[in-house]
Structures are given as structure tokens and as C-alpha cells.
Amino acid sequence: MGYMKKVTIRDVAKEAGVSVTLVSFVLNAKVGEDGQLDCPVNPNTAARVLYVAQKLGYKRNNAAASLRSGRSHTLAVIITDIASPFFAEMCRNIENIAYKAGYTVIFASSDESAPKFSQLIDAMIGYNVEGLIVAPCPGSEPILERMQFYNIPTVIVDRDVPGDYFGRVLVDNVHSGRQAAEYLINEGRKKVEMLSYSLDIQSLVDRVSGYENAMKAAGLEDNINVHKISSSSSNAEAEVLEIMKDAKARGVEGFIFPSKRMAILAFSAMHAVGMEYNKEVDLVCFDESDVYNLSEPAIPHIVQPLNEIALRSFDLFQKMLRGNVSPEEKNILLKTDFIK
Amino acid sequence: MGYMKKVTIRDVAKEAGVSVTLVSFVLNAKVGEDGQLDCPVNPNTAARVLYVAQKLGYKRNNAAASLRSGRSHTLAVIITDIASPFFAEMCRNIENIAYKAGYTVIFASSDESAPKFSQLIDAMIGYNVEGLIVAPCPGSEPILERMQFYNIPTVIVDRDVPGDYFGRVLVDNVHSGRQAAEYLINEGRKKVEMLSYSLDIQSLVDRVSGYENAMKAAGLEDNINVHKISSSSSNAEAEVLEIMKDAKARGVEGFIFPSKRMAILAFSAMHAVGMEYNKEVDLVCFDESDVYNLSEPAIPHIVQPLNEIALRSFDLFQKMLRGNVSPEEKNILLKTDFIK
DNA sequence: TTGAAAGCGATACCAC
DNA sequence: GTGGTATCGCTTTCAA
Helix, strand or coil, rough: CCCCCCCHHHHHHHCCCCCCCHHHHHHHHHHHCCCEEECCCCCCHHHHHHHHHHHHHHCCCHHHHHHHCCCCCCCEECCCCCCCHHHHHHHHHHHHHHHCCCCCCEEEECCCCCCHHHHHHHHHHHHHEECCCCCECCHHHHHHHHHHCCCCEEECCCCCCCCCCCCEECCCHHHHHHHHHHHHHHCCCEEEEEEEEEEHHHHHHHHHHHHHHHHCCCHHHHCCCCCEECCCCHHHHHHHHHHHHHHHHHHEEEEEECCCHHHHHHHHHHHHHHCHHHHHEEEEECCCCCCHHHHHCCCCCCCCCHHHHHHHHHHHHHHHHHHHCCHHHEEEECCCEEEE | CCCCCCCCCHHHHHHHHCCCHHHHHHHHHCCCCCCCCCCCCCCHHHHHHHHHHHHHHCCCCHHHHHHHCCCCCCEEECCCCCCHHHHHHHHHHHHHHHHHHHCCEEEEECCCCCCHHHHHHHHHHCCCCCEEEECCCCCCHHHHHHHHHCCEEEEEEECCCCCCCCCEEEEHHHHHHHHHHHHHHCCCCCCCEEEEECCCCCHHHHHHHHHHHHHHHHHCCCCCCCECCCCCHHHHHHHHHHHHHHHHHHHCCCEEECCCCHHHHHHHHHHHHHHCCCEEEEEEEECCHHHHHHHHCCCCCECHHHHHHHHHHHHHHHHHHHHHCCCHHHEEEEEEEEEC
């Protein structure tokens, strides 16, 4: 079976007996509130053009339109790991919002690699994207700096990098750490401890600060205890087992596991040393897992406000695209959601 | 701070003192095995051009290149749900593979909506994508049919739709159902039953067939029992509870839960009726969940061969792009992975 | 209200 | 090896 030759604006113009200009006008006109097209074209002509375009199966060639107009109606989203449920869900939300606003979204994943990130940025620039929503990876700072030379509005999410040019939509991790600790303290737990990584990840450092603040505020500063484990899973497993064995011996009453990965590790260890959730120890975890919901009772956990991150990021991008945005508007700090 | 004017091929040409043709040649040349550029250009000139392009920060304008050449080096992937871990991981794999082959991937999610799917397809055509990897949603058949008129190689994954034009990379669900049942039978379980949805989803129907085949082959046809539940979660919960209560009373020895969602539902119900995994009942589940791995011992489960799906899909797309592919090559059926 | 014509930035063809 | 230039399909003046 043969295939259609691409039908262009010229074909439509010829068939409708008008000029290409008219066709372009009609095809780009927005429908006003009254259902009328807001363009200086005779309604009858417009209707005929629309009909013909439809009949011939015309599809705008975005490459040509973008080349000429300089606009692409395309937004790039670069995250660090497309396989992470958090990012996947964020992408889905951004895509939905952007779609309604007439934008196409290009997603890409840097896989935490700065060279790959650099190539992706180049690709995105080549695509004439109108904006960028990006979760920075280690080493991405100098690459991101270049965005302002291209005058591409850039919104940072998930992890911060310095720079006045950028918009940012971040979550208040100090708050979330405090929230976790306060919950356990209110449940009557006094010996509340926390797991963390020895590697300094800002979000974890903040969560630890929040935990420490809450403990101090409750007069429990002497009970503050943060166990830092290796980020390589091979060592981590044994380390966590040791920590839990010791914790059981010391009668720890509450634990904060500030990531899903740590929570899963800790559950295994707790099981192994015979430490029972909701009996001797209460928990607050982070992120989402089936395990949290299946536990009896469900384990309280703290999640990122994904839809709001998506909403605010896209909104900020559009504001930046349109013109000057005040520094306050450009720096958005969101609160996490506590799921009980 | 000001921003850079976009630097074009002309700027590079002028600065390097050569023609735009030369610049284009050099910038598009592939590096041969000997590290030499395979283009009819003096190596010194080429080096100078490369140097200047780098110095000026030249980035190819894809819109222009695509418009002129008709090629976009872009592949579209349309799935039904970007928030599903299965698809997210598949996307990541495709992106990685495509990236190495010099392709950019545009992802989009139809959210199981045919109208949205149609709009996405139009958008992708407008982007001059060179190919499509698509998980069809209900009602997408007539829309997909149109792809051949545009001569865009299209590979179907996850769910089948008829059509000789398409390539397809699917998994053998009959096999996976058989595999699940055989495992339980080999463990010595005779009363092996299965959960499914009352709504006919082909992959589930196939898994059920495989289960039935295995039971018959083992002479256990009298024990075949498939419980069909509503797909709406409100009813499903109560139904599953009832099923498990009854199953416990009848002394069921093995269960197959053919999706993660069903498994989670069933775990709650089993817990509620006091039915214990690895004691009175053995399980085989599908997909991935932390719960499977945290159970003691870990619950065997069957997963899609994601990386192979990604690999074969992209490979098939490239073959279809290049020329005629035999019907055998166009229909790929993969085996699932059994995780013990 | 309509149309002719000038480009957007690259590639591709042809001549040198 | 190198360079001039038509051209891809569209948007955008500008003039009628």
C-alpha cells in the first residue's frame, strides 16, 4: 500500500482557492469565547480553509513553523532517573499540565551523569525548547549556568543549585524532618533516632536538621542519634543490621527512615533482629511503598507534593517566559505531605 | 546580563573563512575507525572548522536541519501510563538505547484515552518523528491504522492490535501463566487457583490459559479455579476478601496473582482471614513490588523482560526504517522472567 | 479581507 | 576539495 505525500499549507491553499497567508492565519487563529476565530479573515473563507485542511489530512510541520517563528511550544524536562516513581509521577503531572497549555514535553534522563546531562542540554537547545525544568545531577552546575546565555527559562526542582537566573521549586526538607520527629514524639516516643547516609546529600542533611530541631524543642536533645550508613548497598546491609541489633538492645522507641531504600533495608534488619513495628518501635518513613500501606497499621510516611511541584514548575516557567519575575516568585518552597 | 545571539552555520563559516557547505560537511561527518572524519574535506580545514564551531558555541538548529533533510533523528514513544513503573523502566531503557544510536526520544502518555492518543499522534507527525513505539490504548486501532499512510515505522508493545504494517514486540503470557502454575505444582501444591478480572484483558486471559494448560498437563483439571473480580477497586476489595475466606475453608494450597494490584489486594485479604504465605499457601505473583522481596521467603514473581523489550523494539524500528522486514522479523514474542 | 514575497538555518545539488 | 544557491514549509511583514 502506498503512502500519502505530506500535505502542506500550499496544497490546502490551492485546493481552497486562497493564498497560503490566509491558510496560515486561519490555522493559527484561536477560537474566541463566542466560538469565532479571532483573525482578520472572512468567516466563510475560514470555514472553507478549515474544511479543506481537515479533508486533506493536513498536519502542521513543526520544524518549519519553529524555524520561522522561533517558537517551538516545546518544554524540556530533564530528570536524573526516569525509573524512579517519584520522577515518573512528576513527569506525568507536568505533561498533563503542559499539554492543556498547548505544549509538548520532551523528557530525558541524565542518569546522574554530567556528560550525558551536557549532551541532553545541547540537544534541547537544538530543539529550540522554550523552557527547561530540570533536576540537577552532580556536576551539572556549570552546564546549567550556560542556559542564561541562551535566554532559556530554567526551573530547578528536587535539588538546588545556586544561581539568580533560575526559578526553583523545592520542598522544605527541614520541615519534613521536624514533622516526622514531632509525630513520633506526640505518640509518646522519647528515644527517637534516625538513619542517614554518610555521604552528604542536602535533602537528607535537611531532614536530619529538622529531626534535631524537633528533638531539642521537646527537650530530648540527649536522645538525638543519627546513624550514618554507606550508600553502597553491599556494606549498608550489614551496617543497618548492626544498628538495629544495637537499637533493640538500647530500647529505641522510634525511628525515622528518610528514604524508601533505607526503609526497605531497615525492615529486613528489624525482621532479622526481631524488632516489631507498632510494638516496641514506631516509624515514620519517606516516599511511597506498597510495604507502608500493607503494614498493620499502615506506616506513616512523608511524600513530595508531586502535583503541586508540577503545577508550580510549569507556572513558573510560563511566568519567566513572559517577562520579569520577582525573586520571591522565583523561589518556591513547598511543604511535604504527611500520609497517616 | 545579556544573552548570546544564536550562532549559525554562517557565523562559523565566516569566522573560519570557508563556505557553509564545508561547515555542514564537517559537522555532519562521522568519525571513522581511524579517528579521521569521513568527508571530502581537507583535514586541516576540518580541524579549523571544528575548532571555530566549538569556540563560538555553535549548536545545530534541529528545526532547520529537519525541515531540509526530512529526517529528525527523533523517535516517539507513546505509552498508556507514564506513572507505571513498568512503562517508566521501559522508557528509560529505550531512551538509553536510542541515545547511543543518536536518537532523541519524545515520550508521551495517552492515559488510556483515545482522543488524547489521537492528538499525541498528530503532534508526533508534526514533529517529523522517524518512528513510533506505542502501547495501544482502547480505541487506538483506527488511529494507528493511519500511520502507514504517513509511512512511519510503528512498533506495538504491551498490547496487540491487528495490522500487517506494524512491528510488534510482545510477551508470551500463555507461557508465563504456565510457568507460574508449574512452579507451584512442582512445589507439591495441587489445589492451585488464580485471581483474574471479570473484564477481558488479553494478557490476563492468556495467563489464565497458561495456568489451565499446566493444570491439565499435570492431571489436575478438576482443581482449576479462576476467580474473576471487578476491576473497580471499591468492589474488588470485598470480593477478594470473600474469595480468600472461602479459599481458606476449602484448603487452597497455591495462588497465582497475575498483577501487582491484585497481589496487594490479596495480601490484605489473606492477612485479614489469617491465611499464611509459605505455610498453608504458596504464591506466584506478577510484576515488581517491595512486598515480594520483603516477604520471608521472598515471593516468586514473574516480570516482563523490560530491557529486551526496549532493545528489540528499537532494533525493529531501525530495521523497518531501513527497508523491508520479513513478517517473522516483525513479530517478536518474548518469554517473561521468573524471579525466585 | 486578501495576497506576494522575504526569510528562518540547515542540507543537497551542482559546478568549479 | 571547495563554494554558490535552491530549497524544505511555514510565519510574518507589507502592500493592495
